[in-house]
Amino acid sequence: MKKGIHPEYHQVVFQDSSTGFKFMAGSTVNSDETIKMDDGNTYPLVRVEISSDSHPFYTGREKFTQADGAVDRFNKKYGFTNK
Template sequence: MKTGIHPESYRLVAFKDMSNDDVFITKSTADTKETIEIEGVEYPLVKLEISRTSHPYYTGKHKLVDTAGRIDKFKNKYAKFKKAPKTEE
């Protein structure tokens, strides 16, 4: 393993899932200016849009995508640009 390529500034950082307000603390080198207080201790805060507590793969709550409806909507939208068939003379 190469020496001197890994950061040495690991510290405890709070990661907050903004979709469900779940917070977890882990070591990280992520740079942030925001902080959060948890149980009387102040941690640097990194905000996430999605995490293991809100991602459908981990929660088992998958969203059903209406593929047929999307295809019909696309076809209707671009039907006006359809070229007329060529006629042979």
């Protein structure tokens, strides 16, 4: 690998904007905001719109669309028949 062309890899705190949930991960992203964590260290803070704390797939609040009869309703509405 060439030296000096790769971004610095460091610990970053990501915060979910909708729930306030925070988690730390290694990343190359930079931020002007910082946050002091429970361990007494200050880390860069990156705000994200969605995380595992608020995403419906992970929270179990996922809504499944009911496809039962959707094709039949479409065919009936537009005059298609099953042959």
